[in-house]
Amino acid sequence: MARVLVDVMLKPEILDPQGEAVANALPRLGVNGITSVRIGKRIELEFEGEPDLDQARAVADALLANPVIETFTVYVDDTAEAAETGEESPA
Amino acid sequence: MTARIGVVTFPGSLDDRDAQRAIRLAGAQPIALWHGDTALRGVDAVILPGGFSYGDYLRGGAIARFAPVMETLVDAAKGGLPVLGICNGFQILCESHLLPGALTRNAHLHFRRRSQRLRVENTTSAFTGHFDAGQEIVIPVKNGEGRFVADERTLDALEAEGRVVVRYVDGNPSGAMRDIAGISNAAGNVVGMMPHPEHAVEALTGPSVDGLGLFTSVIAHLGQTAVGAGSS
Numbered sequence: 649m650a651r652v653l654v655d656v657m658l659k660p661e662i663l664d665p666q667g668e669a670v671a672n673a674l675p676r677l678g679v680n681g682i683t684s685v686r687i688g689k690r691i692e693l694e695f696e697g698e699p700d701l702d703q704a705r706a707v708a709d710a711l712l713a714n715p716v717i718e719t720f721t722v723y724v725d726d727t728a729e730a731a732e733t734g735e736e737s738p739a
Numbered sequence: 740m741t742a743r744i745g746v747v748t749f750p751g752s753l754d755d756r757d758a759q760r761a762i763r764l765a766g767a768q769p770i771a772l773w774h775g776d777t778a779l780r781g782v783d784a785v786i787l788p789g790g791f792s793y794g795d796y797l798r799g800g801a802i803a804r805f806a807p808v809m810e811t812l813v814d815a816a817k818g819g820l821p822v823l824g825i826c827n828g829f830q831i832l833c834e835s836h837l838l839p840g841a842l843t844r845n846a847h848l849h850f851r852r853r854s855q856r857l858r859v860e861n862t863t864s865a866f867t868g869h870f871d872a873g874q875e876i877v878i879p880v881k882n883g884e885g886r887f888v889a890d891e892r893t894l895d896a897l898e899a900e901g902r903v904v905v906r907y908v909d910g911n912p913s914g915a916m917r918d919i920a921g922i923s924n925a926a927g928n929v930v931g932m933m934p935h936p937e938h939a940v941e942a943l944t945g946p947s948v949d950g951l952g953l954f955t956s957v958i959a960h961l962g963q964t965a966v967g968a969g970s971s
């Protein structure tokens with residue numbers, strides 16, 4: 649499987665009220681050591697054949713992320729391949 | 740001649756009918772435009788209405804930006820066609836890079852709906868000529884992602900060039916940077932604002948009729964450009 653992952657995060661200087669709301673809820677769980685929570689998105693792109701990272705980057709830049717407020721990283725999903733390999737060689 | 744003002748309907752638009760009604764009350768002819776159609780049908784100006792185009796999936800305005808109608812509209816706007824984006828329409832204008840900055844989740848995370856006092860800071864845009872500089876107006880605001888953000892350099896440039904069109908007074912409903920409620924492009928023909936002027940055009944249903952001024956302004960603006968340029 650040719651899966652490309654795109655992680656989209658708000659730029660550090662952009663307020664993340666969602667993350668703050670989660671951070672503020674943590675003490676209610678008894679968790680006090682976490683100073684900051686930032687929430688982003690992970691987008692999974694399944695390619696028919698070989699993954700085209702340049703194309704994935706173009707899609708991320710034009711649509712998946714808004715570069716005015718967000719950054720993105722594009723990478724091939726190794727874990728899916730590793731999981732498949734693991735299944736193929738159980739013995 | 741009666742001005743023809745288009746209103747684009749996207750899947751998920753909510754305020755397209757109200758915008759059409761406001762145009763009619765202001766004295767122009769509303770023309771329905773469709774997101775899937777590249778034709779602008781010879782309109783003299785365009786309103787991108789509020790709502791949740793394409794369900795606001797991914798980000799508000801992010802998918803609407805790639806609608807066929809936007810291909811034509813972006814070129815026309817760059818050529819001087821007056822365009823007003825209201826709420827979701829403002830988000831679409833930012834996503835299309837016709838306006839700088841972006842609209843993000845309200846700082847307090849709440850959806851805000853209230854009658855909002857604004858100060859008109861720019862009276863040279865295509866949509867604000869009928870106001871006095873510094874005039875305060877009351878127009879409804881209703882959004883969950885209306886917090887205008889941009890980097891400091893962009894904010895300073897907007898201020899220096901007089902492109903902050905309307906600013907929140909008596910409380911900022913979203914945490915928008917520098918209390919910005921609406922901005923224009925450098926030429927002044929493209930304006931985006933979060934508050935809804937189309938909801939303040941009749942005493943029966945609005946907190947004021949201040950919103951009508953944006954629509955009568957563009958009609959007057961079209962009259963002037965028609966005299967100057969022959970036709971639009």
